[in-house]
Amino acid sequence: MSDIKPSDPLQEAGDYLRRFAYAFAALDAHNLDRLGELYSADLLFTDPLHEIRGLPAMSHYFAQLYAQVSELHFDFHGIDPVSKGEGYLRWTMRYRHPRLNGGRPIEVPGCSHLRWHSKVYYHHDYFDAGALLYEQLPLLGQVIGWLKRRLV
Template sequence: MSAYLRHFADTFTTLNADCLDKLGELYSNNVQFRDPLHQLNGLPALRSYFENLYSNVEDIRYELLDVDETAPGQGYLRWNLHFRHPRLSRGQPISLQGCSHLRWATHVYLHHDYFDAGALIYEHVPVLGAVIGWIKGRLA
């Protein structure tokens, strides 16, 4: 594994609202970021995304499960996200498993996150969560 990917993984898991200036150490100015809920272009948009994320959740942290460099300048992070949101799951802790695909030269210029958006949000919304749980039970 490259030293850069290890540095990225170690730094990313320590990000919080007080150290978002570290994003410039990790990402290129023209970074493309995508997850199931967002598509962003550029470091300013990514910083705004993280500012909003950290201001709306409590006790957020990433638990790194695996780091894999598949080719020079390309790799994956597998992670668990742990957080609490006052309007989801009655403020109880939520965990979500996901994966990030990264491409980099000197900094990450492509970051795609893959996770179950339903497990992140919809299953924890009152009423809607119960309906989704019922549907999953019927399909099992």
């Protein structure tokens, strides 16, 4: 009898998601050339505020993002494989922007839906765009806070 066990697609997907999360969390303004290790050239990235097609556009987006914030970090706290080549990562993004929230840290929870072959070709982020941006603006944030209190 052979010691070789059939591979478990969900375990493989979970391992891939862990490696991706670790590498993504290590990104910063000085190593954006590593995006090509994570994403395919024909990448489609979407979130509540953007739709980005292709690795060059993704690299440009990240370069602009890091140029605007004084701090950006992702803590991954959930790995949910769906099938071979597909899964979800749950995370909390922490960032600081000099013109938002008085320059104090902002935390936004979210989730990423990923599809990949050898690299990620589909990345869809889900998060509350209001908590990320609109609620952090001085006047608009007060109006949104008032509306939220009225709705509860």
